[in-house]
Amino acid sequence: MDIVRVTPDDTATVDQLVGLSEAIVKVDCPWEHPFTRTRLTGMLRYGWDGEPPEQYAGVLEGHVIGSARLWTSDYDNLDLAWFDLGVHPDHRRRGHGTALLAAVTERARELGRSSTGIGGWESAATxxxxxxxxxxxxxxxxxxxxxxxxxxxxxxxLVDRARRDHAGAYEFLTMSGPVPQELLAQMTDLQAAINDAPWDDIDMEPEVFPIERLLGYEQAQAASGRRLHRVIARHAATGELVGHTIVAVSGERPDYGDQQDTTVVREHRGHRLGIVLKGLMLDYLRRVEPQCRSFDTWNAASNDHMIAVNEAMGFHVIGRSLAYQRKG
Structure with missing residues (x-):
């Protein structure tokens, strides 16, 4: 197997990577939505928030049978690299995954990253x-x-009662598309509140969110074919932005959305803002994305508070993933 780096302009290889994603999802996680060309190309150009990953393909006899993606950030966690690996079900247990891991590990070392992470769906194989x-x-x-x-x-x-009895000091803004320019400076602090979400035994420094990173995130989501929708909580007396929730809806598959960040600034917790934000988002999406019939969300298994909110809404478990870390 040869391991080659893939650019977003290499459309033939990108298409093979899309096919590889479909094959892996069919076997490992049939509930998941595989990559499309638009989504994968957008990711390879812009990443999640303006920092694209390095994409490698394992090629055997002209066919892509493996994928390795290396993620790093120059904003924070400068010692960390994270890997996404996948091998076609028909080519597993032949050392291809090990070879891909060795290649991206060596590349991470070249980049000065001494801590690496990897994950996968819960299984004996992972x-x-x-x-x-x-x-x-x-x-x-x-x-x-x-x-x-x-x-x-x-x-x-439940949402109405929480808003009436606990969140009377707050007003709520709904919006689609980019955050208005006048809110961007406040959004940097609000976004950083996500650092309170549990990482358990993963060694992570707090993330930072300067304005250019927020703009990079919006550009990356748009390039991946996603429409962003937000509900933001604002403290009425001070004008401070204190909580938000984000959902992205795929333009190619508009029947489903991804629940992205939901967070509340520590000093304003205890006012049931989480459940109000998500309830208002649900109402908003029923108006602006009426064709969207399902939403996916991720939480650390230890995040009891957000899990309770999601279960009150009716979210049900579809899968579990395991994250691992290695030093050196």
């Missing part, structure tokens, strides 16, 4: 591969899905 390569388990994450038709009948009343 555990065996990671532990066999010297990685240590750090966190379990749980993927949940909300089918709009399954939202409990009493959820709207």
């Amino acid at each position: 555990r065996g591969f990671a532990e066999g390569a010297g990685f240590t388990f750090g966190q379990e994450e749980v993927a949940r899905r909300l089918d709009v038709d399954d939202v409990p009948d009493g959820f709207a009343e």
